[in-house]
Amino acid sequence: MYPMLKPALRRAWRGRGTVQFGVTPAHxxxxxxxxxxxxxxxxxxxxxxxxxxxxxxxxxxxxSDLQVDTLVSRLTDAGLIDDVRAVGSEADALRNRPGALERHRPDLASLSVVHPEPGGGMRRLAARRAMRVQVRGAGRVGAAVAAVLSGSGVGRVEVLDGGCTEPWDVSPGGLPPAAVGERRDTAARQLVRRSAAGSAPRASETAGSSAGGEPGLSLIVVAPRDGLGVYAPDPRPAEPWIASGTPHLYAGVMEATGVVGPLVLPGGTACAGCLALERADRDEQWPRMLSQWQSGRRTAVQACDLGLATAVAGLAAAHALSFLDGELPASTGTRWEAALPLLDWRSERIGAHLGCSCGAAGHTEGERVSGVEAAHDTMAG
Structure with missing residues (x-):
């Protein structure tokens, strides 16, 4: 081990005998x-x-040698020591791509703060390269989410959407003006490639992939251009994700309200079906109104403030990355909403519904956490 004080944490003397590492209270x-x-x-x-x-x-x-060993041990136990030579095939593969590593230095510094063990940041950044994420939607929110995930080191980011790019799909962090008129999925693939730090990983570098096949999905981000699909998500498209145990996160803008969450862990946290049943319990007119909102063809351009869409995309991407790195972000089983003009983010816990076939209502919080760990073990192996 070649110990290094984590450079991301600024240090200062609080007094004659105390040193503080880090500025913000969280770390x-x-x-x-x-x-x-x-x-x-x-x-x-x-x-x-x-x-x-x-x-x-x-x-x-x-x-003395004892004083040195004791100090290094105390610093390590406090999460202040990094190991620049952290071992592992994935970490070695990342080091062999110096251009990509330079691009990711700010991400690596952040991960080293969040994950205290020596080399933890490098291992997690390297592990992202073996992951596969699907983003459903290439509007102002979905395209930006895909770009951030790709730029953050996620090895395979797929974007699914139909039709052609319209002028109102364009955003600074998403599809460029030159993409107008192109197929949305094609333009999104190009955006993902441009955002990535280097080429996509080979099959041999990707965990969980079969011979000649794609790795399993680590996460699906549901970010449709029609914000109603996030504010009141249809449970039917999620049925195969629930059956296969694929985690999925909702994110979008409905009128002038941004929504991030819930992150659904199948069988462990509330799903879209739970949300629909819970709303119907609270308001017996909800299903009637929802069917009217969903019926017919809308010709008007969706309301989607650019600043709000960018904020939603950034928060959703950050929650997705936190989950991919092995944590439970605050969107797990919870919706975060912010409405213009005040933009006061508020959270609402979504309870698993006994009447939903997803089975999450039968689990305790401890069982839910165990399920999350199992999901991450599956992604890693």
Whole structure:
């Protein structure tokens, strides 16, 4: 191990004997007691020295081998030490693509803060390359989500949509003006390629793929151009995802309201069917109104504020990446909504419905978490 203080965490002396690593409360760590000698020793933790050399150079600071080992151990336990030479075939493959690694340095720094174990950031960034995500929708929200996921290192990002790109589909983070008139799926594939840091992974690099086949889907992001499909999602398209155990996340804009969530973990959290049943329980007129909203052909352009759509896409992509990296984001079984003009994000927990065939209502929270871990184990293997 070649210990390195995580460079993303700025440090400052809080007083004579305490050093704070990190600025924001979510990730800041205070360490004491510290003195001038140990403070100087921190400068040696730059990833270029192994422990034997660190011990040797620390003697010039009047620090014993025991003091060095104890300090490095304390820093490691506090989540402040990274290992720039973290091992693993996926990490090695990423290091062999120096251009891509340079593009991902800000992401790697962020992951190193979020995941405290040495080398944890590198391993998770490398693991993204083996994942396959499907985005359903290439409008202002869906296209931007696909671009962010691809640019963040997800190896295979597919975008499904029909028709041709319209002028109102264009956005700074999504489809470009030059795509107007092209097939939406073709334009989205080009966007994904442009956003990626390098070429798509070979089949041999992709976990869970069969010989000559595609890997299983790690996640589906449902971001239709018609925001009603997110605000009141139709349970029928999700039935095969529930049956196959494929996690899926809803995101979109309905009129002047942005929606992110729920992230559905099949059999563990509430699904679109649960949401539909719960709404019908609360408002007996809801099914009647929904059928009217869904019927007929709409010719008017959907209301979709560009700033709100960009915010929704960014939040949805961040939640998706958090899930892919092995966490349970706040959208798990929960909807987040923000309406113009105040943009006050509010969350609503979606309860699993006893009348829904998804079976989530029979699970406890502990069983849900176990299901999430199983889903990640499946994606990893």
């Amino acid at each position: 800041a760590v205070k360490l004491s007691p510290m003195d001038i000698a140990t403070g100087c020793f921190l400068e040696l933790l730059d990833g270029t020295r192994g422990l034997p050399l660190l011990r040797e150079e620390a003697r010039a600071l009047d620090l």
